Amino acid sequence: MWALRAAPARLRARPGPSGRRAASSSSRPAAAARALVYAQHGEPLKVVELKNLELKPLGRSDIRLKILAAPVNPADINMIQGTYAILPKLPAVGGNEGVGQVLEVGSAVTTVKPGDWVIPADAGLGTWQTEAVISEEVLVGVPSDIPLLCAATLGVNPCTAYRMLLDFEKLQPGDSIIQNAANSGVGQAVIQIAAALGLRTINVVRDRPDLQKLVDRLKGLGAEHVFTEEEMRKPEMKDFFKNFPRPRLALNCVGGKSSTELIRHLGHSGTMVTYGGMAKQPVTASVSSFIFKDIKLRGFWMSQWKKDRSPVQFKEMILSLCDFIRQGQLTAPVCSEVPLQDYQVALEASMKPFVSSKQILIM
Ligand SMILES: NC(=O)c1ccc[n+]([C@@H]2O[C@H](COP(=O)([O-])OP(=O)(O)OC[C@H]3O[C@@H](n4cnc5c(N)ncnc54)[C@H](OP(=O)(O)O)[C@@H]3O)[C@@H](O)[C@H]2O)c1
Known part of the structure; x- marks a missing residue:
């Protein structure tokens, strides 16, 4: 997979993990790009650099694209830090998600044409x-x-949300779910x-000075209830559940005490599906929640889902999500658009607490 990424110029002669080499000659001058590259793992602000990149020549099955916009997600940060489950060969270009416009296609490409929009398949x-x-296949x-x-x-995020809502419990309209980090992109x-x-x-967020603004924003998206982590621990929650159905599904991307609370209210x-660990703390469930409530603890990873399914199934899901978008039922998360050259601003903001805005690099 990594061999398919356009490699920094000085790496072009080196084979990737699949053993492929970038083509060494072309009749045309090689196209150039600007890219955020890291040559070693570490603190993103220290190891990521904006560099010129020579693109490999267009092969028969390749697509040359102009990347239009690409978010900074927690997984991107973890990859740079070297703590993610899959790590690229270094040096690597950062970022796993984004949208590009097709500029040129190789002679064997059948699925897209110049002008079309594409996103990474993985x-x-x-x-x-x-x-x-x-390569067209990715x-x-x-x-x-x-x-x-x-x-x-x-x-990534809407797909993760969609799969977790559909694949773990058979939910009917009127059933309830609970989630933490409800203001995240996935949330x-x-x-x-x-909705x-x-x-x-039931949406759980961390307390903050401008909490009401956040609560109003999430309710504007369709959140029925928004509670802080502290409110979830109060005895008053018992009364709340006298008039509200107990959730059949909990979605956890925090871990630690926050996930223990989700389990308590399940x-x-x-x-409970765990799909992230923002607090970097283990999930702890009480013995009684297993014995008296027979809860199930599961995990989800979108990359694994894609590996286990066909590209056709991924495309079907993308088209279903596009229907939600066209019907006004799904919008992009709150975003800050940052020009590529100001990448340090985006990286810094993406690692700060309480920012509540997805950093999007605009190319
Ligand atoms: N398993 C998968 O396939 C999959 C797919 C997509 C995403 N994810 C994971 O899902 C999580 C959210 O991703 P995203 O792109 O939606 O994130 P995001 O938009 O960048 O938002 C990050 C969220 O994490 C919260 N947070 C940060 N540090 C925290 C801490 N120490 N304790 C509690 N909450 C904390 C933030 O809350 P504040 O506003 O309070 O700071 C915010 O709600 C990440 O862990 C990501 O890796 C997993």
């Missing part, structure tokens, strides 16, 4: 660059009638997709 393409030459076409920021943030997608499916949501035989 992690690891290195999207933080102005242009790239990438890109998926997306309709270009959806907003740019929706397309740039479509392939905002969960709120909107759940579109008629599900009732209904009998409900499922």
